[in-house]
Ligand code: ANZ
């Protein structure tokens with residue numbers, strides 16, 4: 029039998045690792061810790077290739093760090109609450125809990141054959157009361173600390189589903205599932221005060237130097253700090269004023285109107301006596317509420333007839349519109365419009381015939397001519413320049429004019445400079461069953477009162493039905509009826525549950541002490557393990573999950589749960605997995621299993637040989653049918669081959685192409701390693717024997733290459749250049765196989781090189797590495813064997829190329845032994861024909877030698 033059987037071998041080593049407890053993590057203050065975490069999966073049903081890539085990357089880091097002597101924590105769990113479980117309940121009549129737990133069991137079994145070095149004893153599932161009871165307690169602590177509160181806010185309401193929709197679930201103004209036009213409703217909801225940390229979250233981005241720049245930039249933009257001013261425009265004929273937020277107070281002299289949101293209190297007030305306005309507001313309510321919707325919708329307004337006084341220009345007044353592009357949730361819900369310098373205002377002004385007055389001109393242009401042109405334009409000028417037609421601001425730069433305008437507004441008592449953030453408080457209420465119950469009780473006498481801590485957890489009832497639209501918790505005959513914990517009178521439970529981002533905002537801390545029951549975290553354990561040293565996941569979580577977790581950690585610190593602010597010291601975001609796409613003659617999509625390749629490389633339909641059109645490689649998706657099932661791949665090629673292909677194909681941050689040829693190539697390399705160990709090209713001699721002190725030149729070259737590979741792979745793994753690491757290991761494999769067996773000392777040096785190969789490859793292809801290690805006569809387990817140490821001496825080349833200069837100018841180079849003495853270097857340099865030509869018969873005044881780099885001859 030001379031074929032490698034990955035099936036038996038992989039199962040064998042997984043058993044060995046488990047039985048030896050190789051991946052158990054135990055707090056040990058004497059050792060440096062390293063916490064590796066992949067973003068935990070949602071138990072959707074089956075694992076996909078994206079999971080395989082994510083967990084392979086994390087596992088390489090975990091195994092590498094373990095070998096380097098770190099005490100590694102590498103846990104696993106399930107982000108188990110969420111909407112798909114409820115949809116399954118509605119569509120297939122299966123209980124969300126049963127659906128979720130079944131999926132977890134299936135996916136856990138699918139992950140096992142990958143050979144991940146996970147401490148499975150720490151597994152958590154967020155849908156279990158043992159987990160979510162702690163977040164109910166956290167929420168109560170947040171309420172006490174003023175970090176959670178209830179307020180009315182505008183939401184997207186689906187009138188058919190009877191629930192709030194996230195902005196992402198509103199498509200063209202309609203509910204994503206019901207297709208019903210979404211209504212804007214004011215609803216009382218729970219919020220977490222993430223805005224309290226806006227500045228801190230922004231400032232600390234600078235400290236996240238092991239995060240991708242693009243993620244840091246996305247968070248910066250999401251937090252969206254703007255410096256500007258609040259300005260109060262007195263309302264004509266009334267005692268009150270209209271307060272606007274602006275980032276361009278320098279353009280106040282170009283203001284031609286004010287506009288308020290359809291949800292602004294002034295709009296509601298006026299609509300009470302103006303039917304047409306009420307109609308217009310209702311129309312705005314039917315529009316999507318996301319910023320993208322608002323950005324793309326046609327600008328529309330309604331002239332309320334009210335006017336405001338200009339803060340700087342006596343007797344000037346401006347009309348007040350209700351406009352569909354003004355958001356109630358930003359600034360003050362009101363703006364002043366300066367059409368010449370803002371495109372939305374320009375579009376609006378041209379539509380409603382409002383004045384366009386240019387008040388900023390670019391430096392170096394004729395201001396009058398520019399202004400005359402710009403006044404007639406339909407394109408706003410948003411660039412830098414100097415203020416014109418602006419009285420006391422004239423001649424100031426934009427920045428200076430902003431400051432001067434703010435100072436004057438303050439003097440007049442009409443406003444002040446402010447910092448405004450785009451970041452909104454996080455609304456966490458969901459009208460859903462499959463989530464963590466919010467531990468609050470509504471009492472008609474006492475108001476909203478917290479569930480007493482000794483009554484936690486508030487458990488989800490199991491006996492719910494999904495036959496009616498809306499929230500099953502609300503329909504449940506008994507669950508919500510409780511007595512008020514304060515006055516004892518009949519009261520009602522909160523029937524909303526938390527947004528599922530709540531659970532994922534602290535799971536990484538729970539992994540530090542997943543079994544503690546009385547508290548969420550054992551303080552010593554979180555102090556030891558946190559922060560996560562290396563987090564690995566998809567860039568799609570760049571803002572929500574990663575920002576919520578940063579906030580949550582701060583909030584938990586404020587409530588005394590832990591002592592740090594930043595949960596993830598290092599972040600790596602991997603690329604997606606793509607695959608060719610195929611279309612049948614009738615144009616329909618086909619899957620990779622529906623096609624076959626003919627001897628001359630044509631792609632045809634497997635069933636009948638019909639021609640197939642091969643399309644470009646795209647992200648694997650069910651709709652394009654270009655999905656490859658990881659379980660089938662693990663069965664046909666084994667875990668090592670799948671891992672190796674994932675790692676070798678391209679840098680891990682890039683999208684990769686899955687291909688049969690790629691995984692077959694990986695399998696061939698693994699089989700080759702096995703053959704090298706079972707049928708070595710030379711007699712390898714005994715395990716553990718030291719290399720002879722002096723080696724023949726060819727053997728010495730291989731020894732040096734092995735040391736260089738150790739250094740190179742180590743650096744590559746540190747820097748997430750896994751594809752380079754694989755390439756180096758393959759090169760060393762080629763070199764050891766190519767060594768002439770007749771070379772003196774070939775046996776011991778080939779053994780040394782092959783042992784180096786498997787030790788360096790072990791984090792990536794752990795099963796075959798263990799197997800070869802054993803075949804080579806070792807009885808230790810590589811998973812717990814220290815990382816190989818190279819010697820600096822071996823990295824240095826014997827011969828080195830040294831630059832030769834004459835009077836500082838490069839004239840050529842010479843190959844010299846490393847650390848060659850000065851007279852040898854000098855003689856070699858002076859013998860160069862190019863040097864002879866330069867020096868001629870001039871006397872050499874001096875030779876400056878920078879050892880191993882430069883020889884400079886001064887004449
Ligand atoms: C007058 C002005 C003149 C403005 C000009 C811009 C250019 P960022 O940078 O995102 O903070 N704005 C203020 N509140 C708004 C709201 N609730 N809905 C829609 N737009 C609003 O943008 C700030 C600018 O967006 C503000 O500055 C305001 O328009 C507008 F030449 O004020 B500006």
Ligand code: ZN
Nearest residue numbers: 471474512515
């Ligand atoms: Zn009460």
